[in-house]
Amino acid sequence: QLQVQESGPRLVRPSETLSLTCGVSGGSISSRSYYWGWIRQPPGKGLEWIGSISYGASAYYNPSLQSRVTISLDTSKKQFSLRLSSVTAADTAVYYCARQATTVTPGEIDSWGQGTLVTVSS
Amino acid sequence: DIVMTQSPDSLGVSLGERATINCKSSQTVLSSSNNKNYLAWYQHKPGQPPRLLIYWASMRESGVPDRFSGSGSGTDFTLTISSLQAEDVALYFCHQYYSIPATFGQGTRLDIK
Numbered sequence: 001q002l003q004v005q006e007s008g009p010r011l012v013r014p015s016e017t018l019s020l021t022c023g024v025s026g027g028s029i030s031s032r033s034y035y036w037g038w039i040r041q042p043p044g045k046g047l048e049w050i051g052s053i054s055y056g057a058s059a060y061y062n063p064s065l066q067s068r069v070t071i072s073l074d075t076s077k078k079q080f081s082l083r084l085s086s087v088t089a090a091d092t093a094v095y096y097c098a099r100q101a102t103t104v105t106p107g108e109i110d111s112w113g114q115g116t117l118v119t120v121s122s
Numbered sequence: 123d124i125v126m127t128q129s130p131d132s133l134g135v136s137l138g139e140r141a142t143i144n145c146k147s148s149q150t151v152l153s154s155s156n157n158k159n160y161l162a163w164y165q166h167k168p169g170q171p172p173r174l175l176i177y178w179a180s181m182r183e184s185g186v187p188d189r190f191s192g193s194g195s196g197t198d199f200t201l202t203i204s205s206l207q208a209e210d211v212a213l214y215f216c217h218q219y220y221s222i223p224a225t226f227g228q229g230t231r232l233d234i235k
Binding site: 046047060063064096101103105106107108109110111112113 | 215
């Protein structure tokens, strides 16, 4: 069964870059049938889709974050990564990595990571 | 962005009774090209990752008990649990993937009455 798991620093300083990695096991990251995405949930708030990428395809990003976000895929390491630049306290959230089905654009999320709380603070 | 609004925010249902959760989108999520509703439902329990229950508004994910069903089209959708079990206590939320950015409902907390 496919599993995805987030890893990375739990504390990031304001104005710096948040970097998270998602390891994929139990399935192929090179399949063109799926997108690999990031979703976050700030404390006490709802879920926010950050962006998704698929093997051999362009990434899609939330326009509200697009200027600060990069998602990349490393098939040799079976992982994908999130970079969010110029962070502020508003970027404090539980960050989930996930697998999404695709019909051209990212679809339903059929596997989620456990989530990791990243705090932006000096 | 498409705004997803769920109702109610919380719900208490007796064991064995029916639970109904609603999700309304601010714009249609029905595609005219394939006649599919780009709407999914998830269950989220504390300490666990969210679990996909329903996609395409009414397709049950593999392994999901058949007491869970999804219905609706266009802008109005419903998740129904036909006979509530103790293990169904959780947060439930909807998700539209019709347009970028994907958006989520605020969630409905389901408890035992």
